[in-house]
Amino acid sequence: MEKEYVVGVDIGGQSTKIGVVDRRGNIVCQTVITSKYEADQGDIFLKSISDTILKLTEEVGFESIYGVGIGAPNGNYYRGTIEDAANLPWCKGKVVYLADTISSQLNGIPVTVTNDANAAAVGEMTYGAARGMKNFIMITLGTGVGSGIIVNGELVYGHDGFAGELGHTCCVRENGRVCGCGKKGCLEAYTSAIGVARTAREWLEFSKEPSLLRNIEEITSKDVYEAALEGDKIAIEVFNYTGKKLGEKFADFVSFSAPEAIVLFGGLARAGKFIMEPIREAMEANLLSIWKGKIKIIPSALKESDVAILGASALAW
Amino acid sequence: MEKEYVVGVDIGGQSTKIGVVDRRGNIVCQTVITSKYEADQGDIFLKSISDTILKLTEEVGFESIYGVGIGAPNGNYYRGTIEDAANLPWCKGKVVYLADTISSQLNGIPVTVTNDANAAAVGEMTYGAARGMKNFIMITLGTGVGSGIIVNGELVYGHDGFAGELGHTCCVRENGRVCGCGKKGCLEAYTSAIGVARTAREWLEFSKEPSLLRNIEEITSKDVYEAALEGDKIAIEVFNYTGKKLGEKFADFVSFSAPEAIVLFGGLARAGKFIMEPIREAMEANLLSIWKGKIKIIPSALKESDVAILGASALAW
Numbered sequence: 291m292e293k294e295y296v297v298g299v300d301i302g303g304q305s306t307k308i309g310v311v312d313r314r315g316n317i318v319c320q321t322v323i324t325s326k327y328e329a330d331q332g333d334i335f336l337k338s339i340s341d342t343i344l345k346l347t348e349e350v351g352f353e354s355i356y357g358v359g360i361g362a363p364n365g366n367y368y369r370g371t372i373e374d375a376a377n378l379p380w381c382k383g384k385v386v387y388l389a390d391t392i393s394s395q396l397n398g399i400p401v402t403v404t405n406d407a408n409a410a411a412v413g414e415m416t417y418g419a420a421r422g423m424k425n426f427i428m429i430t431l432g433t434g435v436g437s438g439i440i441v442n443g444e445l446v447y448g449h450d451g452f453a454g455e456l457g458h459t460c461c462v463r464e465n466g467r468v469c470g471c472g473k474k475g476c477l478e479a480y481t482s483a484i485g486v487a488r489t490a491r492e493w494l495e496f497s498k499e500p501s502l503l504r505n506i507e508e509i510t511s512k513d514v515y516e517a518a519l520e521g522d523k524i525a526i527e528v529f530n531y532t533g534k535k536l537g538e539k540f541a542d543f544v545s546f547s548a549p550e551a552i553v554l555f556g557g558l559a560r561a562g563k564f565i566m567e568p569i570r571e572a573m574e575a576n577l578l579s580i581w582k583g584k585i586k587i588i589p590s591a592l593k594e595s596d597v598a599i600l601g602a603s604a605l606a607w
Numbered sequence: 608m609e610k611e612y613v614v615g616v617d618i619g620g621q622s623t624k625i626g627v628v629d630r631r632g633n634i635v636c637q638t639v640i641t642s643k644y645e646a647d648q649g650d651i652f653l654k655s656i657s658d659t660i661l662k663l664t665e666e667v668g669f670e671s672i673y674g675v676g677i678g679a680p681n682g683n684y685y686r687g688t689i690e691d692a693a694n695l696p697w698c699k700g701k702v703v704y705l706a707d708t709i710s711s712q713l714n715g716i717p718v719t720v721t722n723d724a725n726a727a728a729v730g731e732m733t734y735g736a737a738r739g740m741k742n743f744i745m746i747t748l749g750t751g752v753g754s755g756i757i758v759n760g761e762l763v764y765g766h767d768g769f770a771g772e773l774g775h776t777c778c779v780r781e782n783g784r785v786c787g788c789g790k791k792g793c794l795e796a797y798t799s800a801i802g803v804a805r806t807a808r809e810w811l812e813f814s815k816e817p818s819l820l821r822n823i824e825e826i827t828s829k830d831v832y833e834a835a836l837e838g839d840k841i842a843i844e845v846f847n848y849t850g851k852k853l854g855e856k857f858a859d860f861v862s863f864s865a866p867e868a869i870v871l872f873g874g875l876a877r878a879g880k881f882i883m884e885p886i887r888e889a890m891e892a893n894l895l896s897i898w899k900g901k902i903k904i905i906p907s908a909l910k911e912s913d914v915a916i917l918g919a920s921a922l923a924w
Binding site: 373423424425426439441442444446447448449450451452453454455456458459460462463471472473538541542543545546547548549550576578579580581584 | 690740741742743756758759761763764765766767768769770771772773775776777779780788789790855858859860862863864865866867893895896897898901
């Protein structure tokens with residue numbers, strides 16, 4: 291039987307998505323299970339993943355599965371592990387040998403692990419906006435800022451498997467905001483969805499400008515986007531500032547790997563021209579002349595709801 | 608006849624070094640020719656390189672040459688060109704097809720071109736401090752600041768062949784110094800030999816601290832080093848500042864490719880503890896916790912006088 295499917299598993303803090311995907315990137319079937327297990331319940335969770343894969347693949351036949359790809363926070367490709375993931379209680383402060391365990395529970399099928407942003411990059415290269423590209427950088431703008439770097443058609447894993455943490459490069463050197471990682475001034479602290487909401491709150495406090503956002507109690511980045519759509523001055527300025535911070539750092543990233551494109555994925559990337567124009571402007575202003583006008587910035591071509599499974603599944607090919 | 612030698616060619620603004628190198632990195636013989644040719648004399652210069660290679664390889668026999676590697680400013684690996692090199696009049700504002708021309712003048716022998724910092728990285732991996740490493744970053748601290756990035760045992764060339772311009776990433780965002788490239792705040796403007804001398808001059812002007820450097824008319828980075836050796840407070844502070852700027856950016860570079868080591872080459876790297884300690888301290892303070900204490904910073908293991916030829920020659924293997 292030809293092995294014409296792969297399984298993609300995306301492990302998040304709350305839930306884990308599992309899907310069967312064909313070579314063209316169609317999700318044949320999918321399901322969701324909970325990720326909420328306590329510190330001593332890691333074994334139970336992994337068994338639940340394996341059992342769900344067995345059940346989900348019954349229809350296409352388990353023998354037609356080429357392999358399993360898993361995207362997870364702090365996923366390590368070299369070791370097939372998740373290591374000290376703060377938002378997964380069953381993996382906090384320890385190393386979980388995910389690939390070996392699940393592979394042995396599934397008759398030795400190949401299992402590949404990496405972090406979610408790396409998985410998204412491979413998904414984009416296999417099925418999405420970066421098809422045919424050999425050098426690009428994927429930036430995921432969500433609760434955090436993740437990245438996956440493709441050089442010569444392959445993910446950059448680095449010496450230890452943890453390369454590509456561009457959300458934790460420095461964008462404000464002096465008196466920068468404290469980031470979730472404990473460092474100060476990280477890109478993520480300014481340009482994640484949480485960073486955008488924080489910028490809005492700070493600016494409302496220090497300005498007297500009227501704003502639609504003043505009526506909202508717990509401002510989210512979505513509120514800022516909706517206010518910008520209404521022409522709200524502060525909301526638009528917040529996106530300008532966020533885009534500037536991203537664009538400035540993108541110019542640094544280009545100096546590193548000279549990518550054909552930077553592909554943006556996630557909630558913030560959907561803010562369209564409000565964010566894309568300031569990003570482009572700041573990047574161009576900071577690029578070496580050899581790269582001016584040559585680096586594309588493009589949004590992901592994958593459906594938001596599909597990308598987690600597609601990205602993880604693409605690892606398995 | 609076994610092809611047991613390569614030829615390394617290092618093209619500089621003033622002179623071009625050419626040497627024959629064996630598999631262990633011994634320079635069997637070498638010579639120097641001038642690079643000083645006018646705008647319309649590029650052809651003459653290339654012919655002079657080819658003629659010199661033929662003459663130099665007479666002793667070992669031209670048939671024993673595996674290939675020719677060339678390191679040059681703005682050298683492009685993909686196209687085998689030098690492109691718009693400001694300090695080479697015969698290549699200013701134009702593209703010189705170096706590899707094709709020299710190869711055809713030498714019976715079709717393979718000719719590989721890249722920039723000098725990339726060549727140094729390959730030299731270090733082949734014969735020097737990075738032997739056996741698959742992931743490291745080479746930083747050359749000279750008149751400028753160059754870099755070569757090795758991922759999975761290969762140079763990162765990027766989409767266009769110009770990747771690895773880390774000297775032109777931003778280290779001072781607001782009101783940064785104007786760099787030779789025209790941008791503001793580049794790492795090179797602060798941490799090249801010229802940058803170090805400039806820092807010293809600026810600080811002398813704005814401080815009243817006594818300093819050995821006050822007696823020197825045209826301060827160079829070597830003067831600053833010699834003053835530091837004598838315990839000169841300003842000179843030591845200049846290295847602290849320079850090291851801090853480097854270390855802060857190195858932490859960003861680690862987030863990109865998670866290298867095993869950063870290898871330093873060039874005049875400034877020889878300033879020893881004056882520069883190495885502040886680099887390490889600033890890098891550690893800015894690394895994500897997964898990398899703290901794990902990234903080596905090591906000096907080049909190649910002789911300064913040999914590295915240009917060795918680096919270029921290593922490209923040819």
